[in-house]
Amino acid sequence: MNIRIxxxxxxxxxxxxxxxxxxxxxxxxxxxxxxxxxQNVEELYQFLTYDDNRYPLVSxxxxxxxSGYPENAIETFSYNASLQPVLxxxxxxxxxxxxxxxxxxxxxxxxxxxxGPVNASSLTELKKLRLLDNNKKITPYRIPTLEEALSxxxxxxxxxxxxxxxxxxEAVINAIRKQRAESSVVIITYSANQxxxxxxxxxxxxxxxxxxxxxxxxxxxxxxxxxxxxxxFVGTREADPALTKVLHDHGIMCILxxxxxxxxxxxxxxxQVYAGFIDRGADILSTDRPTEAGRALNFYIKKRGITSKFxx
Numbered sequence: 393m394n395i396r397i398x399x400x401x402x403x404x405x406x407x408x409x410x411x412x413x414x415x416x417x418x419x420x421x422x423x424x425x426x427x428x429x430x431q432n433v434e435e436l437y438q439f440l441t442y443d444d445n446r447y448p449l450v451s452x453x454x455x456x457x458x459s460g461y462p463e464n465a466i467e468t469f470s471y472n473a474s475l476q477p478v479l480x481x482x483x484x485x486x487x488x489x490x491x492x493x494x495x496x497x498x499x500x501x502x503x504x505x506x507x508g509p510v511n512a513s514s515l516t517e518l519k520k521l522r523l524l525d526n527n528k529k530i531t532p533y534r535i536p537t538l539e540e541a542l543s544x545x546x547x548x549x550x551x552x553x554x555x556x557x558x559x560x561x562e563a564v565i566n567a568i569r570k571q572r573a574e575s576s577v578v579i580i581t582y583s584a585n586q587x588x589x590x591x592x593x594x595x596x597x598x599x600x601x602x603x604x605x606x607x608x609x610x611x612x613x614x615x616x617x618x619x620x621x622x623x624x625f626v627g628t629r630e631a632d633p634a635l636t637k638v639l640h641d642h643g644i645m646c647i648l649x650x651x652x653x654x655x656x657x658x659x660x661x662x663x664q665v666y667a668g669f670i671d672r673g674a675d676i677l678s679t680d681r682p683t684e685a686g687r688a689l690n691f692y693i694k695k696r697g698i699t700s701k702f703x704x
Contacts, residue, residue, distance in 0.1 A: 421687035422475045427548050429704050430575045433596050436550070437620045439702045440578075440598065441643045447700040448670045448689050451479035451552060451678040453651045454496055462523035463503060464494040465533045466544050473549050476686040477703050480545065481552045481580075481678060484538055486559045491515035492538040492567055498556070505530060511558065538564065542573040552578045552600055552623075565594045578623060584611035591617045600625050600647065606635060609642075619643050623676070628652055636673030648674035655681050658688075667692040 430436050439447075452472050454463035461468035469480050483496040488511055500506035506513065506521040515537070523533045538553075545551055551573075555564055561579070568577050578598040581587040587601045599617065603609050603624035612622065619642045626635065628649040639646055648669055650658065658665035658681065666677060666688035679685045692698075 418683075419475055421690055422683065423477070423686075423690050423693075424475055426477050426703050427473060428477045428550055428702060429547050430550075430702055433574045435702060436575045436598060439700065440550075440623060440645055441620050442640045442645045442675060443643070445698060446645060446675055447477075447698055447703060448674075448692060449477060449479055449676045450682050450685050450689060451481050451647060451676050452682050453481050453649075453678050453680050455480055455482050455494075456682045457526050459527060460525055460529070460531060462525045462531050462533055464496060464536070465523050465531075466536045466541055467531075467533050469541070469545065469549060472682055475683065476690065477549075478682065479550045479552055479578075479676060479678075481554060482541065483554045483556060484559050484564060485510045485556050486563070487515045487518055488512055489514045490563070491518075492559065492563060493518060494536050494538060494541055504535065538567050539571055542567065542571040542577070545576050546571070546573055547576075550576050550578060552580055554580045561590055561593055565590075565597065568594075568597065580625070584608070584615055587612060587617060587622075588615040591615065591621065595621075597621075598623065602627075603635070603639065605632070606638060609635075609638065623647055625649065625678075626674075628654065630654075630669065630672060630674070633673060640673070645675040646673060647676040647678055650677050650679045650681075650685065652680075655679055658684060663688045664691070 430439060455468045456472040457463040457468055461471055464482050472478055482494050484492055485495045487493055495510050499509055503524050504521040518535050521535060522530050525531055568574060574596055578600050579590050580600045581590055582602050587599050590599055598621050600623040601612055604627050622644050624639050624644050625647045636646055663684040666685045669677060670692055677685050
């Protein structure tokens with residue numbers, strides 16, 4: 393009888409441990425409990441302006457989905473934000489009745505229990521659906537509205553909002569204003585003209601602009617957008633050091649998209665590859681592997697004694 397009991401408890405312990413690792417609960421090497429805490433938009437500008445002691449950060453591509461945690465879900469954002477300070481890259485779409493929701497695809501098929509175009513369903517209909525994780529498992533979580541996410545994120549994270557083509561910038565800016573979330577939002581743009589439009593609508597809101605070369609930077613400068621309103625997305629390959637230097641000389645931090653090839657490189661060679669990207673000029677890593685990148689950045693930060701009054 394005692395042998396059976398011991399055997400039962402051994403199996404139970406093994407199950408619990410394996411479940412923890414399967415759900416990404418191994419927090420070794422992560423700055424658990426530290427978050428980005430900003431009180432106003434001036435603090436956002438200060439925090440995201442480059443200097444030699446800048447605080448390197450992880451950006452969660454589509455919010456950092458993992459087993460049991462679907463993309464573009466507040467619960468997923470919360471889980472990742474409990475492990476380390478993060479930017480949350482997420483996607484904004486619009487419903488049939490003009491509600492702004494978080495969803496990457498233009499259809500419901502891949503990430504929800506529903507079917508069909510996102511903009512063919514009302515918010516009430518969308519709220520009845522459940523989100524699927526990347527393994528196609530149904531989760532308890534539902535599609536969030538943009539305002540729900542913004543309300544949750546204040547004092548916890550910085551959002552970078554990827555606004556899909558049929559969504560008016562004006563509607564997104566209205567949601568930001570309504571939630572008084574200016575200090576926790578960056579709007580993603582893909583051209584100098586898009587960046588100029590956002591700046592003309594809301595000159596206080598920060599912008600992430602695609603900057604692949606010096607010509608891209610020159611086009612942005614022609615639009616008279618202040619440097620302290622900009623982050624530069626330099627692409628999914630490491631940027632030319634000359635470009636990085638010019639951006640840093642302007643006080644503009646660089647986002648490197650490691651999602652894809654660079655994440656695979658780190659998977660093969662070890663997570664410290666991510667620290668190398670920071671050493672060579674990246675400031676923010678947009679990744680599909682936030683836990684591994686976070687460990688590398690935490691080691692990098694501790695080794696160099698980097699601190700920020702906005703990380704607590």
